[in-house]
Amino acid sequence: MALLADCHDAWDMPDRSGDPVDILDHDRQCAELLRRDFPADEELQVAGLVHDIGHVLVPGDDAGHGVHGRDAVRGLLGARVARLVELHVVAKRYLAATDSAHAAALSASSRRTLVAQGGPMTAAEIAAFESDPDFTAAITLxxxxxTGKVVGLTVHALETWRPIVERVAAAADLAVAR
Ligand SMILES: [Fe+2]
Incomplete structure (x- = not known):
């Protein structure tokens, strides 16, 4: 929660050439969209809430931000949340290859960083990703x-997410103990 709070006035691109909202606003918008559409999947919501913290952990490494985020949250929030955080970059490569409307609608910075992230998936990568058990959740995230990049949109305070984050962390703890 402290790291998320630090995402206020932190930006995905240090030169401010990226998303038009700061990472705290962006992550909360993303999490709220997921809560609206998938109220029962709190792991997915929390993955949305933390998906871009990699930008704060290692500023300027856009291509690696999914992996940095994954490694940072795995111990606390569990394997599935960590995986979904990593896959949000992978899913972008999938959609770039398979959904022309999505590809055309990418923001200018998202289009630029796609190249560093590996570019659109190949046919073999597409087939492998589609058979991943978390494929649908990753695409949803x-x-x-x-979508969650709306300037000036009012979102719930970060603290309102604390009980949800704590539930997901407790479930991850139980899974490790089992
Ligand atoms: Fe994001």
Missing amino acids: RRADD
């Missing part, structure tokens, strides 16, 4: 990621 990515679509919320691309």
Whole structure:
């Protein structure tokens, strides 16, 4: 929660050439979209809430931000949340290859960073990703990621997410203990 609070006035691109809202606003918009559409999947919502913290952990490494975020949250929030955080970058490469409307609607900075992230998926990568058990959740998170960039949108205070984050962390703890 402290790291998320630090995402206020932190930006995905240090030179401010990226998303038009700061990472705290963007992550909360993304999480709220996921809560609206998938109220029962709190892991997915929390993955949305933390998906871009990699930008704060290692500023300027856009291509690696999914992996940095994954590694940072795995111990606390569990394997599935960590995986979804990593896959939000992978899902972008999938949609770039398979959804021309999505590809055309990417923001200018998202289009630029796609190249560093590996570019659109190949046919073999597409087939492998579609058989991933978290394929649908990863695509859902990515679509919320691309939508949750509205300047001036009012979102709930970060603290309102604390009980949800704590439930997901407790479930992750139980899974490790089992
Ligand atoms: Fe994002």
